[in-house]
Amino acid sequence: MIRHTALGNTAFGRSKKLKQLIDAGEIQLAGNVKLKICGRLSCASGKRLKTENRVFFASETEAFETGYRPCGHCMKQAYQQWKMSVTL
Template identity: 55%
Template sequence: MQINHIDLGNRPFIRSHNLYRLIAAGKIKLGGNKKLKIYGTLKCGSGRRMKLENRVFFKNEEEALANGYRPCGNCMPADYKLCKKNNGTI
């Protein structure tokens, strides 16, 4: 299940609180860019710069791949190279 960042609350503080709660519960482990269909780690610098309305979250890599996302070349270079080599599949 893809979680949209914008849907976590109507104010920044509420969104942050809900996001940290979901991360602590293990329900979110990866972030992604809805517009570009890229996913990566939550600590990726590329992910931190994206627009809020494009930010989505996933529980695991299988979920991201099932939604048609590819690995980030910045924070997941090995997976990205493998995906690129295999024409979009890992």
Template identity: 55%
Template sequence: MQQVNVIAQSSLSDRSLFRLIRSGKIKFGGNRKLKIYGNLNCKSGKRMTKQNRVLFATEKAAIASGYRPCGHCMRLQYAAWKASFNKV
């Protein structure tokens, strides 16, 4: 079975997207322009356009792709990211 790492939402039909989310192959969404990722039910994430949204199977895949945690839905991860960013 091939694991889904990063895919653009605009490349999926609504039905395919629902199946991937339901099966647990997609767990996080990100904003392509802002390089921010978060939970699929995040209010901030729901406002972005389909063309800017990318989807991740894991948090590790989002981080490896250069995305940072959302400050709204992932407060602890965001605080850790910000603390490590300020140290540099």
């Protein structure tokens, strides 16, 4: 898990480092620290997150093992499976 604020001191520096990590395949998902929700980088809900609340994950496994749940918008199938497991 990588906190967005840990990627640099300026918005430009964070943006540049984030692009490098995405291009290298080291980041696959983004998440919200406060809500413990993770989703795809292209998700409209995730793009609205405040920088200080945003974290990044290398894989779904990493995100789920750290206690994050899938986003109901961009990861519908995984969300439905998670929801069924919680209600049982």
